[in-house]
Amino acid sequence: MRVIAGKAKRLQLKTPTGMDTRPTTDRIKETLFNMIQDELYDIHFLDLFSGSGGIGIEALSRGAKKAVFVEQNRNAAAIIRENLQYTHLAEQADVMNCTALSAISMLQGREKFHVVFMDPPYSKDLEKEVLRAATFKEILEDKALVIVEADLETHLSEEDMVGYRLLKEKIYKTNKHIFLEKL
DSSP: OBOOSSTTTTOBOOOOSSSSOOOOOHHHHHHHHHHHGGGOTTOEEEEESOTTSHHHHHHHHTTOSEEEEEOSOHHHHHHHHHHHHHTTOGGGEEEEOSOHHHHHHHHTTTOOEEEEEEOOOTTSOHHHHHHHOHHHHHTEEEEEEEEEEEETTOOOOTTTTTTEEEEEEEEOSSEEEEEEEEO
């Protein structure tokens, strides 16, 4: 896995060993960032369920002002820190080693985000828990972009979508990105 574009272009990133994380492939990452490139300059980016941090690092490399990485797995959080040091982006980042909902509670009143990317473990409905959390909406700027990476079987109900507008879904062979805008 590597950084596709920007300040840290072509730098290889470490990934955690084992099956606990599922790094977004370079091809899907490139497609995603081509779609959101205009949204990134000088913004605050939240990378929930960060894994190795590849998505948030790509956002920083492409012009985001700051990124917060949230990863529950201690080993993966340590790898995110290593990747941030290696790419010289650590000063623009915070890494939180806790659950997504705990991080959202801690961020409430401290910070607001323009773009959020979440890639939770599939088939556990964690993205729905986050979207439904009132505290999550409070850490989002008006019209914030929320991107959910999910398996092809994931469908958001009207209840999951309260306070959001579905912008589009981008379907890949094995997964999809759901693009939402905070109302």
